[in-house]
Amino acid sequence: MTLLDMIPSLQPAMLPRLSPAIWPRGTEYDGAGRITLGGVALTDIADRFGTPTYVLDEAEIRARCRAYRKTFPQARVYYAGKALMIRAVADWVIAEGLSIDVCSGGELEVALSAGVDPKRLIMHGAGRSCDELTAAVRAGAGRIVLDSLTDIALLAASPSRPQPVLLRLSPGIDVHGHPAVRTGVLDQKFGFPIGSETAAEAVRRVLARPDLELVGLHCHLGSQIHDPDHYGEAIRRLVGEMAWIRREHHHLLTELDLGGGHAVAYRPGDAELNLTELADIVEDALDAACARHRFPRPAIAMEPGRAVVARAGVTVYRVMSIKQIAGGTTYVTVDGGMNDNLRVALYGAQYEPVVANRRPHGPWMTATVAGRYCESGDVLARDVRLPADLHPGDVLAVPCTGAYHHSLSASYNCVGRPPVVAVRDGCARELVRRETTADLLARDIGR
Known part of the structure; x- marks a missing residue:
């Protein structure tokens, strides 16, 4: 049992700080320790629209x-x-x-x-x-x-x-x-x-x-x-x-x-x-x-x-696997990557992902968040601080992804591009739907 479990009133004060320099100004934690944007929990967006998803704070x-x-x-x-x-x-x-x-x-x-x-x-x-x-x-x-x-x-x-x-x-x-x-x-x-x-x-x-x-x-x-x-x-x-x-x-x-x-x-x-x-x-x-x-x-x-638009955007992913290389790097693989964020491979851009579905407490680890695509350069964030108890199914949120993410998105490995979802005043609505395999096949007229 942790100190937070014994003294629940300490929980809001112990939550990791979401820097106002990179998160939309309306971002906060709810009572369950989930990150909310525009009054909507990012985990609710992940459940409703799937992952990865671009979220925009109107x-x-x-x-x-x-x-x-x-x-x-x-x-x-x-x-x-x-x-x-x-x-x-x-x-x-x-x-x-x-x-x-x-x-x-x-x-x-x-x-x-x-x-x-x-x-x-x-x-x-x-x-x-x-x-x-x-x-x-x-x-x-x-x-x-x-x-x-x-x-x-x-x-x-x-x-x-x-x-x-x-x-x-x-x-x-x-x-x-x-x-x-x-x-x-x-x-x-x-x-x-x-x-x-x-x-x-x-x-x-x-x-x-x-x-x-x-x-x-x-x-x-x-x-x-x-x-x-x-x-x-x-x-x-x-x-x-x-x-x-x-x-x-x-x-x-x-x-x-x-x-x-x-x-x-x-x-x-x-x-x-x-x-x-x-x-x-x-x-x-x-x-x-x-x-x-x-x-x-x-x-x-x-x-x-x-x-x-950059700071208005947050991208949500689900953790797919965690792999520790003996004597080397811990890789956290998510269900997105360079298809939805090419800026890391293109410019060496750096981001600060956080867990969005629960309040992290306890020990931390240094890890590299990797994408799912078949390229060694498919990395979203290198050497970042994440909870040591991270597990598949957790939702990660990457802030400041409103600019040049949807615009540069691709369908490499025949994986469709993510949807764009807007949040405001506690409501979420889809602006651009997820690209499906049927969409990709509709363009393939070679037979």
Whole structure:
């Protein structure tokens, strides 16, 4: 018998702390020691919808949208749909005053099917087809970001409605992140290097087309940026480029899109971007750059995605087996893995899973949470602290999984992708159903 069994009143105080840095603000333990999200026990979701399942706290997403609107009241804030593009999320962010950034024909169709006003859409991305660009123009997308000279040529084949466009520039700023997400350096696949002849040629070509209206510049520095000074430097460089375009072409650009990349914490202690500090840096940099170049202050836009939805998401799994390698690692295998969370294999991302179905007490162990798929790199979390009495059937919850999990999910080993379930005010509802074997076979028409 443990101390908690002898003195039940100590149980709430002895429960492991759920860090507010990585869990939705409405997360708590109920009287039975179960983790609840939006008033719903995660074990109830596991029982009802199966595992793995992505769980989204609607109130958390809405609150983060409101924080952006409050902190940047004069800016156009686009939710970056690539983080998680489903119709319910599109509904929520639009209702909270944000617009939406899409980067493919598919994301465009999801937004339109959710009833989003096309004027509140911006499309960017590399390698878009003529059909995708044409669809954006025909839909009436508010802005299209030009990423290459080919984009300009492809838009020439689109309907002749005048289309507002922005030119994406790489400002030459290295945020020192993972190589896969450093998009502000000069030598990478996105946009035009600032100050290059190719960028100058793009400006000339766009201004020569009566069906294209060049309204501003766009940049994206990378992902997981926690130092707001990088955005200040981007403003200084891009306003200088806007001033050059005015001098060279007598054309005034009025918009500056700073992209996204706002860092969030995946584990307690991780650095994240402070919105108030970012707002101060943006204001100071705009004042200084515009004064230096005697340039009218442009309207600012930004594109947070991860920062809106990441912390609102929790993924629930069931433990399938526990294997102790003599003299080595303890592996806890769950019923998901790289199919529903590719970020660990792709970027080396780190998470902090916890037991969700009971209060853990007693001794702990260090273990690696492994996925079920046939790859040695299929790992969800390495060397994490879990209860020593963990057993098959326990439910594990992994916080901060709202961004780039459903979006990057796959059906490797012919295992269907998980459902997405929303919670709010004690109710759970399915937003995206689980992909079944029948769904996979419906696409296989080779016989």
